[in-house]
Amino acid sequence: METLCSNINVGSSISKSSFCYRFPSITHKRGVACGRKELPMKKLGEKDQNLMKWIGKGVIGLAAATALSFSYSPAFAHSLTVAFPVSHTPEVNTVQRTLIEVWSLIRETFVDPTFNHQDWDLKLQQTMVEMFPLRSEDAAYSKVRGMLSTLGDPYTRIISPKEYQSFRIGSDGNLQGVGLFVSVQPNTGHLVVLSCVENSPAARAGIHEGDELLEINGERLDGVDSETAAQKLRGRAGTTVTVKVHRGNGAGVSSYQEVKLPREVIKLSPVSSAIIPHKMPDGRLLKTGYVKLSSFSQSAAMEMENTIQDMENQGVQSYILDLRNNPGGLVTAGLDVAQIWLDGDETLVNTVDRDGNMAPISMVNGHAVTHDPLVVLVNEGSASASEILAGALHDNGRAILVGHKTFGKGKIQSVTQLHDGSALFVTVAKYLSPALHDIDQVGITPDVQCTVEMLNSAKDTFKERKTSSSSLEADSCIMVAEHELDIQESKGSAS
Numbered sequence: 001m002e003t004l005c006s007n008i009n010v011g012s013s014i015s016k017s018s019f020c021y022r023f024p025s026i027t028h029k030r031g032v033a034c035g036r037k038e039l040p041m042k043k044l045g046e047k048d049q050n051l052m053k054w055i056g057k058g059v060i061g062l063a064a065a066t067a068l069s070f071s072y073s074p075a076f077a078h079s080l081t082v083a084f085p086v087s088h089t090p091e092v093n094t095v096q097r098t099l100i101e102v103w104s105l106i107r108e109t110f111v112d113p114t115f116n117h118q119d120w121d122l123k124l125q126q127t128m129v130e131m132f133p134l135r136s137e138d139a140a141y142s143k144v145r146g147m148l149s150t151l152g153d154p155y156t157r158i159i160s161p162k163e164y165q166s167f168r169i170g171s172d173g174n175l176q177g178v179g180l181f182v183s184v185q186p187n188t189g190h191l192v193v194l195s196c197v198e199n200s201p202a203a204r205a206g207i208h209e210g211d212e213l214l215e216i217n218g219e220r221l222d223g224v225d226s227e228t229a230a231q232k233l234r235g236r237a238g239t240t241v242t243v244k245v246h247r248g249n250g251a252g253v254s255s256y257q258e259v260k261l262p263r264e265v266i267k268l269s270p271v272s273s274a275i276i277p278h279k280m281p282d283g284r285l286l287k288t289g290y291v292k293l294s295s296f297s298q299s300a301a302m303e304m305e306n307t308i309q310d311m312e313n314q315g316v317q318s319y320i321l322d323l324r325n326n327p328g329g330l331v332t333a334g335l336d337v338a339q340i341w342l343d344g345d346e347t348l349v350n351t352v353d354r355d356g357n358m359a360p361i362s363m364v365n366g367h368a369v370t371h372d373p374l375v376v377l378v379n380e381g382s383a384s385a386s387e388i389l390a391g392a393l394h395d396n397g398r399a400i401l402v403g404h405k406t407f408g409k410g411k412i413q414s415v416t417q418l419h420d421g422s423a424l425f426v427t428v429a430k431y432l433s434p435a436l437h438d439i440d441q442v443g444i445t446p447d448v449q450c451t452v453e454m455l456n457s458a459k460d461t462f463k464e465r466k467t468s469s470s471s472l473e474a475d476s477c478i479m480v481a482e483h484e485l486d487i488q489e490s491k492g493s494a495s
Helices: 046-055 090-109 120-131 137-149 161-172 226-233 300-313 331-341 385-395 452-462 476-494
Strands: 005-008 018-023 059-061 080-085 157-159 174-177 180-184 191-196 212-216 240-248 254-262 264-267 271-279 285-293 318-322 328-330 347-352 358-362 374-378 400-403 411-417 423-432
Touching: 080 120, 090 120, 090 137, 090 423, 120 137, 137 157, 157 161, 161 226, 161 423, 180 226, 191 212, 212 226, 226 240, 271 300, 271 476, 285 300, 285 476, 300 331, 318 476, 328 331, 328 385, 331 347, 331 385, 347 385, 374 385, 374 476, 385 400, 400 476
Parallel strands: 285 318, 318 374, 374 400
Antiparallel strands: 018 080, 059 328, 059 411, 157 423, 174 264, 180 191, 212 240, 240 254, 271 285, 347 358, 347 423, 411 423
16 A cells, blocks of 8 residues: 555656545635535625625534535645545445545635644545545544544534435425424334424324334334434325324323325425514503524525514514524524614624634615514524524614523534535634624523523513413513513603
């Protein structure tokens, strides 16, 4: 096996047992890793749009999703040829090529130019040597993941083609399947139904939350994980799939159901809403619009804008925006949602690149859909794009934050689809709130926390209240949020 070399001349003699990968010479600046499909950005200035192109429509969040499809085009400022020994196992050889892609993208875009204080070129050589004798794809991919782990950044990672397909679904807002969400119960290992999409084939067939999924197309699901089961349920619209479920009623009585379900195009909405009516102490009837945003998909801003406009038409006078347990999503979606609530040329977020250069992303002559009082609910499950949105609304004086400290993920990732269908997430920048607060590993502390004291104060305020939204009223943080809105309303009336 020949010694590996990361910088050789094109005309050098290379052993037949080696594979030679030539990186083309192009003139893009460092930090631009690949060609990317562009998404529309409303009301951002030209400078900010250029910055967002560099971010690559950054995808952030632990459960984020995107529909972006990228073609690979390494951005080196000079020609570079890498030689390494070819594996005789085809599956491993494919991963060797993937390793080269991963290494080069990290080299050009990773936020830490020291690569966690290591020689990144040498790391490629070491990983290739370790990968060469392997005989399975899984073992080879473990070496890629091992190389990435040395960067010390858990958000820079590679996912399999199947995982990437699932990842893209949430951003598209559509999937082809039966509308079932399933998960493995930790204590039993059984696959159970988490929920059914409203009016989906599964919902119409009477499948309910908590049902145990036993078979798909006659195949037992013992030991099958939730992602594999989800793949079996999905398929082209117009085809069918047969599922068998088991249901217990908690009283020792159980039943089995086998049903053939048609696959359809299922629309997944990240926005849910309700109107909470209540009376003020002076007898006035007020309407509070409650809006829950579960993720930052491509459709999030449009759906939220439509929801807010509809509530405005119904006479809503204040709003609660619930970002609790929203792990993030597309950066651009978070910025677009912020612009629904803000006016003027406000700064939405500040980014810091690998060279330490900070640049603000600001609106240009923005016009909010509503100027009504706003409370934003956050908790430890609010991360990434949720924190960008909460920071933008709070630091610009638009909203009061209620709840618990946020997760603290102040990094932006780009996502690139690789030649084998897998995808690489790379941290390309850090971000600060408009007031230059560092969020990473710190989080955002709300103005009002949902403590026992605050809850008791809210209960005293609402003990005489009658409402038609009892399920929401039972939520302690929503009660505290309404209390804060009433305080704002009282101040407004007094003035």
